[in-house]
Amino acid sequence: MTASVQAALDLRLVVADMDGTLLDEHGQVPDGLWPLLADMRARGVLFVPASGRQYATLHREFAHAAEGMPFIAENGSYVVRDGVEISSDPLDGAFVRGVLVALDELAADGPDLGVVVCGKRSAYVSRTDDAFLGEARKYYAALEVVCDLAAVDDEILKVAVYDFGNAEQQTAPHLSRLRSDKNRVVVSGVHWIDLMSATADKGAAVRALQSALGITPAQTAAFGDYLNDLEMLDAAEWSFAMADAHPEVARRARFQAPSHREYGVVTTLTRLLAQQA
Template identity: 55%
Template sequence: MPNPLPFDTTDIRLLVTDMDGTLLDEEGRIPDGLWPRLEALTERGIVFAPASGRQYGMIARLFEQVLAGMVVIAENGAFVVQDGEELSSITIERSGAARIVDALRAYEAAGNEVGLVVCGKRGAYVERTDPMFAKAFSQYYAYLTAVDDALDHDDEILKLAVADFEGQGRLVKALEPFAASHQVVVSGQHWVDIMSPAVDKGVAVRALQQRLGVTPAQTVAFGDYLNDLQMLDAAEHSFAMANAHPAVQERAKHITASNTEGGVLQVIDRILAA
């Protein structure tokens, strides 16, 4: 039997986990051992909710075999869906998005290598389709449209995701003029997300807790990167992965094994053993 956790697990009702670098393995796949554990969590009355910067369509595809009834927190909390029904969303005004896109085009024209994805409710939109950029975005977006102008559509805009292939430090600095009106979040080694200041995974988790009648004391959360911090704050029982960013490890209440060692599955086993 797994070692018990340092808190009472008998009243846990919600388990929320980031995906890349947290739940998914080194190849970006859901570990096979998750499926029987999800069934056991459901039998215990514990809601499982993936929470990711990924597009809803991509998350839904990964969890297709168990999607019925599942709550999906997508686009860093900007879009929450259950059974195809929108539970909540927070969008970016198109005029603000246009100003940011203009700034990114100027940044690229100055010799910086970046790629932009405009993330909407129905799908995502890109201008670049070259192999380097396609490799960067293909694992995150199931519904993607190549367009001449990334804003030339009528979809509601949830997020702008920008890949900087030289690292995001310079890009974050270039986006500082928008920090007062938008949220600029480092979401991965090469990715920066730009969203409404009202969006983060923690906001989405708290709204879900309220909807389900679940408290932070009944919530377990897992994360590895900076865009997971607010989500961890929303759970009394928060776990950082062994491979997590140092700031995430400092913020979380507990540390579990890395994503490559199945750290999330290990904690689930300890919850189910109670």
């Protein structure tokens, strides 16, 4: 930690983004996390992965430690613990159909885009080339190929757009017109943009967990690196931006953790738990 943490700790909830935060440079959960999770469980501290990834993917990543572990999936629009839904915030079907039309029109003008319609049961794609499917399968363990995305019969939590260029610079400006008081457009990575409910974000998910579990922001630590982590950091008094975080994330967080390449979540949590002990 580059900032001094002096206040007394009563840590009960730790929430960590995945890509660019918890996962190492190879996209793997650091080996050092597993013994730390056992220590946290013994202390009564809950660890919560929070990601744009779907629940099935997160559960697969943490399969041997998943018992009792809450998961914040789909950028906060779906929160599940032991298979039981804690909260969800699905999209209106008419909005989803309008988004798909707008994306077809945008792609026709040049940007190379892939679309994932993210439901509670599965994620759905219609594009089948290896380049796009390879990216989609990194984040969606339950993935179905369908002929018509608009005909998917599922509760839709999010529409994720993969831009083979720079999503924030190339595609996000064109999608901004889809924002409303009911829906939002979030840049969630260099190549990804998520369209979701205006009231769905990782911060809302953390607050739902805090309410369900009787945990306060003062008992919560959060780690993030990108724009879709901002509200999550706001929900925790112990908020950490990774060393190579987006500049807005670095401004918003109270503290800084080392880069994910230096296992910043693991090293910072180890220090926090030692201080609590």
